[in-house]
Amino acid sequence: MSSNPFLPFPEVVDVLPIVIPLPGSDLITLNIYAVGRGPITLIDTGLKIPGALEYIRQRLQSAGFDLEDIERIIVTHGHQDHFGLAVAMRQASGRQIPCFIHEDDRWRVASENYREGAWTPEMERFLAMADMPPSEIEKVKDRFVFLRELCDPLDDVSIMRDGDVFTGDGYHLTVIHTPGHTTGNCCLYESRRSILFSGDHIIKHITPNPLMEIKRTHLRDPDYRSLKTYLLSLEKLRGVKARLVFPGHGEYIEDLSGIMDGYVVHHRERMDLIWKALRRESRPLYRLIGDVFPFVPEGDAFLAVSELLVHLEILLEEGRVELADPGPPVLFRAL
Numbered sequence: 001m002s003s004n005p006f007l008p009f010p011e012v013v014d015v016l017p018i019v020i021p022l023p024g025s026d027l028i029t030l031n032i033y034a035v036g037r038g039p040i041t042l043i044d045t046g047l048k049i050p051g052a053l054e055y056i057r058q059r060l061q062s063a064g065f066d067l068e069d070i071e072r073i074i075v076t077h078g079h080q081d082h083f084g085l086a087v088a089m090r091q092a093s094g095r096q097i098p099c100f101i102h103e104d105d106r107w108r109v110a111s112e113n114y115r116e117g118a119w120t121p122e123m124e125r126f127l128a129m130a131d132m133p134p135s136e137i138e139k140v141k142d143r144f145v146f147l148r149e150l151c152d153p154l155d156d157v158s159i160m161r162d163g164d165v166f167t168g169d170g171y172h173l174t175v176i177h178t179p180g181h182t183t184g185n186c187c188l189y190e191s192r193r194s195i196l197f198s199g200d201h202i203i204k205h206i207t208p209n210p211l212m213e214i215k216r217t218h219l220r221d222p223d224y225r226s227l228k229t230y231l232l233s234l235e236k237l238r239g240v241k242a243r244l245v246f247p248g249h250g251e252y253i254e255d256l257s258g259i260m261d262g263y264v265v266h267h268r269e270r271m272d273l274i275w276k277a278l279r280r281e282s283r284p285l286y287r288l289i290g291d292v293f294p295f296v297p298e299g300d301a302f303l304a305v306s307e308l309l310v311h312l313e314i315l316l317e318e319g320r321v322e323l324a325d326p327g328p329p330v331l332f333r334a335l
């Protein structure tokens, strides 16, 4: 199969990386993968941005396929940049292509979740309790509304579970449920070529973000903690013998266990940084940003608060931090 023009990926028989550049984004690219000799399985879809569908079609055609050859789409998790084009692909192919997603992320892709633009009163309350200024909350809200436009909600989905296997001519994919980035996040292991398709669970150039869960009514486990679960999911991959990791964004990876070791160290260091900042002064989440993140790009304050909260959840559980004042705003204190 032909290599892609934006980022070099190793040539692997029966695997076509389709790499869509995302200029100006720290994700660098949206990576989707077509596996098999045809009909093919598509792993993720990318965002509904101008030209993306046509580009995917061209890349498929360069390998002798077309959208009509997609037998199924596997969505690694329910974020817009991983399923946003699924409905458009169904329309363009003239077929109701089955789309598989883990049951814990089904609600994320459904129309119901987008009725409010994936923005909720809980979110607004939470950010206010974190002491985010109203003007900043408005920016976060605008960003949610903007992202909403880059996907079509997906109601008609098929459910996949940990251990499920998808096979076809030239591939054998096993689903590995790796919650943390989202509750229903999954990796896929292709055993013939020893490739792990890691979605947003493993990324080379940035540390994947186990996102905070504010709207908890959809969670199966009421005590779910994103980062704690994410770290357990890393351990789950320790036994996977992957020669190559093909992520949802950016470059491919050769050293899976090395990169996972780096993540564990990074999160531990970040927890210590937060603890030290709170030791200097008790404060709400938003007021920790300056001490923990030297540079937060415009509009990314939401992600910074999310990072802080998921680390704080572990510090609270470990008894290194406690609630100093229930607020508003909610103040935390180091012990």
Ligand SMILES: [Zn+2]
Pocket (backbone or CB within 6 Å): 077, 079, 181, 200
């Ligand atoms: Zn994601």
